[in-house]
Amino acid sequence: MGLLLAVFGTLFAFPHDHGSLTAAPPETASVKTVTTAVAKELEANRSTTMLGTVNPSRSTTIGFSLPGRVQSLQAKRGTRVSSGNIIAALRTEVIQIEIAAARAQLRLVQQRLKELETGSRPEEIAEAMARRDSAAALSQKAANQLKRLKTLTESGAASVDELDVAHAEANSLEQLHQAASIAYDRIKAGPRVEQVGQAKASVDLQTEQVRLLEDRLTKHKVTAPFDGYIVEEFIEAGAWVTSGDAAVSLIDLDTVEIEVPVPADNIANLQTNQSVSIQSRGNSPRILLGTIERIVPAADPRSRTFPVLIKAKNQISKDSPALMSGMTVNVELPLGTKAKGTFVPLDALVLDNQSLSVFVLTPQTSSDASKSVTGHVRRVPVTPGVSIGQWVMIRTSDHSAIKSGDLVVTRGNQTLLDGSQVEAIVKDD
Structure with missing residues (x-):
């Protein structure tokens, strides 16, 4: 079913893959193994050709932010x-400079954080300890000097003024000793938790600034x-x-949406998920299969028709789509009266250049026990019509070319040629 999905864009999911849309290779002498199904006669509404307009499945205007x-x-x-x-x-010269500056600032705050997380170096702690001890020694010397002056003052050997000076010096050196001790304790303990937290926040902030600029660059x-x-x-x-x-x-044309205006008298014959045939107009028409995706329940007030929206997989060849936006195409819709017709599985349809074909098996030998049939195949060009589930009505130029009860190839048909010898497994419905 890979071919049908690639070419026709139906929404059905099938368990096997027929391969890609390429020309069939020359047949080898070996007998090919294929799977077949029995064509059958069913009753359905006759198809009516309606004009549809091709629209892209998606369209957008892209701009700068x-x-x-x-x-x-x-x-x-x-x-x-x-x-x-x-x-x-x-042009990106300015934003590139801003990104470089932001990254440099990020490295700076990262180094500051690393310095705080590492803590004080041993040399810094030793230096603070030396200053504390030096201040302690000076403070002790001043205290001793003050003690001696007090004794001398009491005996009259020293003046009160000298005692006051010694007292002030002792107090000053004691304050310096206390300051040196506090500085030592602070350096030994390292930075405060709050300082580390602030540094981490600075790193996070600058990281997001770099990301913002890089996103702006994109x-x-x-x-x-x-x-x-x-x-x-x-x-x-x-x-x-x-x-x-x-x-x-x-615009997206890999899948297209075809809008068909359908008269109110016929809209009741349609339902979603129905498979329909689509044919482009012109000297080299293309045939595709699509699926009715939506029926808009609001009529055009002028034409009194209801828009029917059909989804189809486009054919893309060398970057050129078969169906282009604004094209008009012929769509076969089941709008006519009830009639019997020949139906084959969707898998039986094979793309042949710009037309569809079905390979019909002419049996030579058979085995009822294994439901295996050998014989050769003939290619029959067909035009698809309405569908019932996984089955599609076909029309041929020769009405007897395919009839109810014929075996049609549903798997392995992509590599067949007209007259190929095959061994077929017959699958039931």
């Missing part, structure tokens, strides 16, 4: 881009949010843009 001067516009109108591709870029580039085509450009290299200015318009 920052002001600046445009350095380059790398994707021009009509260019196909992939998700993540750079479309346009602003916003100097406009990238594609999905695969698509540039359909309009609003800027040129060298132009100055402000925040919110548009750069380009982008």
